[in-house]
Amino acid sequence: MWLSVDPERCYGSGDCAYRVPSVFRVVDGFGAVVPGREDGGGDPKVREAVEGCPSQAITVTE
Structure with a gap:
């Protein structure tokens, strides 16, 4: 799985970084990988972070 965060859609809730800080972080007020x-690092919580993104800014490519 390949992850990316669309800065045009992200409004910086930080939910992804809270859920999986080993994969996501907040940079300049926006989520980032x-x-x-x-590659998602194999962490099972990554799917939860993707599905829980309030702005649906995280893209997963299998």
Whole structure:
């Protein structure tokens, strides 16, 4: 799974970074994927973060 966050859609709730800080973080007020963790890192909580994103800014490519 490959992750990306669309900065045009993200409004910076930080929910992704709260749920999976090893994969997501907040940069300049917006969610971002930690460099080198774009593959999701195999963490099962990543799906929860994607589905729970209030702005639906996280894209998953299988």
